[in-house]
Amino acid sequence: MAIAFGSAGTAVDSGTGSTTITLPTFAAGDVCVVQTSAKYGSRSYSAISGWTFVGSTSAGLGTDGVSDEGTIICGAFYREMDGTESSSLTVTMTGGTANSLHARGYVFTKAGGATWSLANGGAGLDNSAGTTCSFTYASDPGVE
Secondary structure (H helix, E strand, C coil): CCCEEEEECCCEEECCCEEEEECCCCCCCCEEEEEEEEECCCCEECCCCCCEEEEEEEEEECCCCCCCCEEEEEEEEEEECCCCCCCEEEEEEECCCCCEEEEEEEEEECCCCCCCCCCCCCCCCCCCCCCCCCCCCCCCCCCC
16 A cells, blocks of 8 residues: 555634644554645744654735735645654744634555655745646655
8 A cells, every 4th residue: 555645634723823733633653744824924834843844935916914915824744653642733933923824734644564755845836816836846756
């Protein structure tokens, strides 16, 4: 068996600079990915102990603070679970209070005896409404 989607947690939204999510059910050896997004793009994510920060990207059009305009930041963290983790995780922003912060966890499974080959990801952005967005990696992103 190759990589398989395990489950998704409940999306949580907050109007402050931090939010706590309940992680989806996991077992030792699973990988959990936490996807985040926040308005405004000038913010950054605080490190989460024991988790690897994949990266983030900011994009958007218009003016921050204007309804339905401005930049957002999207990011992700991951961890190979060992079974000792808490069932909840707090994501925190720095650089000011986020107008809106969203987070959700996803679990992926693999066959027993298999190993994970994980690499940090790439990012792309599209600042032009109504156009196609494509992603190009400089090298193999390393997902197996």
